[in-house]
Amino acid sequence: LKIDINLNKTVDNSYPVIIGDLPQLVFNKKVAIVTNPTVAGLHLGTLLGKLTATEIYPIIIPDGEEHKHLGTIEYILDRLFEHRFDRSSLLIAFGGGVVGDMTGFTAALYERGIDFIQIPTTLLSAVDASVGGKTGINNRFGKNLIGSFNQPKAVYIDPSFLATLKSRELSAGIAEALKMGVMFDREYFEFLQNADISDTQELLKLISRSVSLKAEVVALDEKEHGVRAVLNYGHTFAHVIENETNYKKYLHGEAVAMGMVMANALAVNLGNMSADEAALVERVLAKFGLPTRYVVKDVDAFYDKFFLDKKTEGAKIKFIVPDGIGGHEIVSGIDENIVKAALAEFATK
């Protein structure tokens, strides 16, 4: 006897990304603003001035990747229960990637799911974390190992919140934008090559093109069964760099920049791009103040750490490499020696 459970799919999880001045937001429900002390100090007043709701509760969580764990999720959940939030209530993620990841994850779990919206305050979260619905936390086994796919109801990207960023934080966001250009769009790469991000119009163009490109990829492959893996360009190497430097020395975008340069070295060896193209990408990364050269102290040890990454399936590692500037290829089951030869180019002599 077999009974088929056919669940209809009428629930739509599409959502808009609104780029520009934050509009007045009016909600006839309870709202919690999850943020960190830095963002609260700089911008909470501005947000509160634009927000109307039945009740508003700021929930301040500590800043930093090292607080992105289950204990902080429980802290947020407890506050929501204390304020008697129900399934119709709303969370607002007001901060960078850490705040966004944890707010989205909490929203997925609270009473089996409540709505959330994102108002990113870093360039990295504006161009990258605000699209895609990946939420999650770290544990002792690694980064983002526990989480869910949970889409926000809307994303508001207001460049005035980005105006207080340090230049190093801005550059970290540009690394992810350049990643999109190298993988998907040569014209966008060339725009970035000459972009002046102190000009608000150019910054808006940078953000909107990056969001559009990522939206197309995620729409094709929400759960990362295929092309979405291309977004990991530079990241396979970056995760090892971050691990070796205890997540302290480099911002995520900085590690990605150095990882892109490593992936390009592999691509050159595979015949996927010319040495000139690789050098051009490196120059543009450097132009925005990003580090490009990570020194590999021990090639074998660096290689072994690929296998700690959750994106490995069985014993095979997928490498994402450019196919020229503006194209991409996913290479699986590549010979160990080819990878190590590319790593050796970054080794201390």
Add this chain to the structure above:
Amino acid sequence: LKIDINLNKTVDNSYPVIIGDLPQLVFNKKVAIVTNPTVAGLHLGTLLGKLTATEIYPIIIPDGEEHKHLGTIEYILDRLFEHRFDRSSLLIAFGGGVVGDMTGFTAALYERGIDFIQIPTTLLSAVDASVGGKTGINNRFGKNLIGSFNQPKAVYIDPSFLATLKSRELSAGIAEALKMGVMFDREYFEFLQNADISDTQELLKLISRSVSLKAEVVALDEKEHGVRAVLNYGHTFAHVIENETNYKKYLHGEAVAMGMVMANALAVNLGNMSADEAALVERVLAKFGLPTRYVVKDVDAFYDKFFLDKKTEGAKIKFIVPDGIGGHEIVSGIDENIVKAALAEFATK
């Protein structure tokens, strides 16, 4: 500037429920069997005899609702990380509702979601918890307050695993089956009225009809925005009964049976069913050895506890009452005195 993120919905979360002898199960992947010591002692050998996989890991969690908390979820997650499960691995929930809820929740969180299947070993989980995809845990604020909607890939209901159940546990499952009859299907209620569940054929019919009815409801309303709330018939009262008796005195199905009798008293007062029909439902519940009369010591205190239930929205409580036997009505915003008058019928004189 507004960019719409349109996520396609090609991922299908429909699944089969297979009722009858457990077939040979062959998986070319790592499998973890989440179960409790009682079920492991009685049936793990049988399951292992039918299961082939790359690697098989039993994960034994303590039995009982009081262990359905985040700490146990972390325990299961840690075992999966230690065994280097990846996104292609599989979890099997082998037990009753507690095992099913926690396995499904863990599967939702592990690397943002891995597959799980359910093999229920109690009648309650076979007829109720195996369909619907509600997973979750308790915390100090209440039951099932943290969780997710996560559908299994398949459910296997083998009556031989139910043969070792105590009669009290069987009865608890029948309460949920009777709930489905009273709410949706008079003919099914009449079948149950005369059913002999020691007969395997009648037990199979009981299970399959209950599963089919629940499947229809869940297909209409997976996320409980409408008709799915009808499945809470008896439960609004049962949650208070369980709270007042510290979740120890009664099995969940027993509390539901008493809650159904209370909801029926309310329905009689509202003119939704006759006193004869209410008496008939109570007799059938009693025939299966279920308790039907909970003594309300303090009507006001009992009433106030409705508001601790997460299913309340704002200050309104939804009551689910029969509309005759085989019909249902969701009553919202009902006058406090009408509810208290019904509760008073169960008060100590």
